[in-house]
Amino acid sequence: xxxxxxxxxxxxxxxxxxxxxxxxxxxxxxxxxxxxxxxxxxxxxxxxxxxxxxxxxxxxxxxxxxxxxxxxxxxxxxxxxxxxxxxxxxxxxxxxxxxxxxxxxxxxxxxxxxxxxxxxxxxxxxxxxxxxxxxxxxxxxxxxxxxxxxxxxxxxxxxxxxxxxxxxxxxxxxxxxxxxxxxxxxxxxxxxxxxxxxxxxxxxxxxxxxxxxxxxxxxxxxxxxxxxxxxxxxxxxxxxxxxxxxxxxxxxxxxxxxxxxxxxxxxxxxxxxxxxxxxxxxxxxxxxxxxxxxxxxxxxxxxxxxxxxxxxxxxxxxxxxxxxxxxxxxxxxxxxxxxxxxxxxxxxxxxxxxxxxxxxxxxxxxxxxxxxx
Numbered sequence: 055x056x057x058x059x060x061x062x063x064x065x066x067x068x069x070x071x072x073x074x075x076x077x078x079x080x081x082x083x084x085x086x087x088x089x090x091x092x093x094x095x096x097x098x099x100x101x102x103x104x105x106x107x108x109x110x111x112x113x114x115x116x117x118x119x120x121x122x123x124x125x126x127x128x129x130x131x132x133x134x135x136x137x138x139x140x141x142x143x144x145x146x147x148x149x150x151x152x153x154x155x156x157x158x159x160x161x162x163x164x165x166x167x168x169x170x171x172x173x174x175x176x177x178x179x180x181x182x183x184x185x186x187x188x189x190x191x192x193x194x195x196x197x198x199x200x201x202x203x204x205x206x207x208x209x210x211x212x213x214x215x216x217x218x219x220x221x222x223x224x225x226x227x228x229x230x231x232x233x234x235x236x237x238x239x240x241x242x243x244x245x246x247x248x249x250x251x252x253x254x255x256x257x258x259x260x261x262x263x264x265x266x267x268x269x270x271x272x273x274x275x276x277x278x279x280x281x282x283x284x285x286x287x288x289x290x291x292x293x294x295x296x297x298x299x300x301x302x303x304x305x306x307x308x309x310x311x312x313x314x315x316x317x318x319x320x321x322x323x324x325x326x327x328x329x330x331x332x333x334x335x336x337x338x339x340x341x342x343x344x345x346x347x348x349x350x351x352x353x354x355x356x357x358x359x360x361x362x363x364x365x366x367x368x369x370x371x372x373x374x375x376x377x378x379x380x381x382x383x384x385x386x387x388x389x390x391x392x393x394x395x396x397x398x399x400x401x402x403x404x405x406x407x408x409x410x411x412x413x414x415x416x417x418x419x420x421x422x423x424x425x426x427x
Contacts, residue, residue: 056329059316061090062308063164063181064222064248064288068106068143070095070166073114074294075121077144080153080161082294082304089316092164093146094179099165099186100146108139113295115139157316166222167205171198174229177222180206182318184213196234203241216322220244220286225254228261235267235283236274243325244268246285246332246419249306251299251410253290265399265419269374272422273367276394284325284421285397287332299410306408307334312341328421335416336360336400343423346390350398350420352383359403366396366422389425397422 066072067079076093083091093100108118118139122130131142150161167178169189176198180187187209190201199221206219220243224230235244246264247255257263262270271283287307297303309332313324324330331341337353352360364378364387377396378387389396398420406416 056312056314056324058310058312059089059321060308060310061088061092061160061162061321062289062291062304063092063162063220063286064094064166064179064245065091065291065304066095066166067093067100068141069093069098069100069104072292072294074117075141075143076100076146077125077149077152078117078121079291079294079304080149084153084159086305088308089158090160090162090321092162092179092181094164094166094181096166096168097186097189099163099183100143102145104143105140106143108141110137117295160316160318160321162318162321167202169198169202171195175227176202176229177226178202178206179220179222180209180217181220182215182217182322183209184215184217185209195230196237199230199234199241200238203238207240216319218243218322218325222288223248223250223253223264223290224267225257225261225264226250226252228254232262232267232270232274235271236278239280241283242281243284243286244271245288247287247307247334247413247417248290249288249410250290250292250302254411255413256411266374269365269367269397272395273372273374276367276424282328282395282422282424282427284328284330285332285419287334287419297408299408303408306406306410307332309333310338328423328427331418331420333416333418334406334413335404336402336418338400338418338420341398341420343427346425347386347388348396348398348420348423349386350384350400352400354383355402355404361401363399363401364396365399367394368392369394389423391425393425395422395424 067076169176192198210217291304293301311330313320340351342349362380362385400418
């Protein structure tokens with residue numbers, strides 16, 4: 055019997071540019087009822103010897119003392135020399151047994167492949183990766199992205215281990231355009247919501263939002279007979295000590311995956327089948343696509359109102375539109391032959407406790423569907 059599993063596929067630690075130890079991060083996610091986390095540090099896996107120098111700022115010194123007090127002298131390897139504190143980071147294989155529990159909590163190895171072209175940041179997450187992939191480079195934005203996607207898929211094929219690439223924060227530095235994205239092959243996932251305050255989810259006067267981009271990608275994909283692109287919500291957390299709209303914090307965005315077990319193979323298979331949704335706080339009891347009808351049912355919170363919108367594109371059109379809006383906790387939409395695809399967005403009246411970019415209300419995004427799926 056399938057269950058819903060909550061997880062975050064994009065977050066950072068001291069292994070790259072995060073500001074906390076991985077054990078502390080895993081403890082936070084586990085205590086906040088996540089079932090799986092992918093620690094996706096830049097161009098590295100948490101393996102081998104790495105030391106970090108603790109900043110002299112009292113906030114970080116106190117955080118180190120908390121870490122030392124929590125895990126003890128027998129666990130923490132560190133040195134203090136002329137007032138400089140250095141700590142050896144624990145590898146994934148060292149710390150995972152402290153947190154993983156069957157069907158309760160899973161840590162997935164991951165890497166944020168961090169590349170660029172013409173000074174534009176091009177980032178791609180590789181989930182359940184087994185060996186580090188160096189940035190592949192290329193002669194254009196789309197070529198750099200495609201080369202890194204291909205590298206992930208080659209490793210998946212060579213090792214026969216399920217793993218997926220996903221495109222990160224396409225509007226970060228406004229590096230990726232719709233034109234770049236629709237040229238891709240073999241990519242099924244991208245971040246429709248990212249909790250970092252500098253990624254421009256909502257776009258601006260000259261750049262589309264990531265949600266608009268999502269629809270434009272899928273219009274092109276369906277017309278080219280490619281599989282649909284699915285949308286993720288992630289934290290992209292870097293800052294675990296300062297909290298607020300200027301900082302990249304944990305707990306802003308995640309996915310719920312409907313899978314038969316809490317194992318990487320099952321989670322990835324469910325995601326590739328579209329059996330998941332993205333959220334910044336709204337939880338669903340059910341999503342179902344059957345007999346051409348897309349149905350959703352919200353796990354309602356007392357005193358909170360919900361707006362359910364069905365959004366998609368008609369054949370022959372170049373932009374998406376809202377087909378139906380329902381105020382309530384459940385709704386259905388029946389696809390007809392004129393529809394290229396339809397997706398669903400649920401917006402609640404509940405304010406997000408730690409929003410970015412003036413995205414004030416908690417939401418959820420159900421994956422697009424089309425007749426024939």
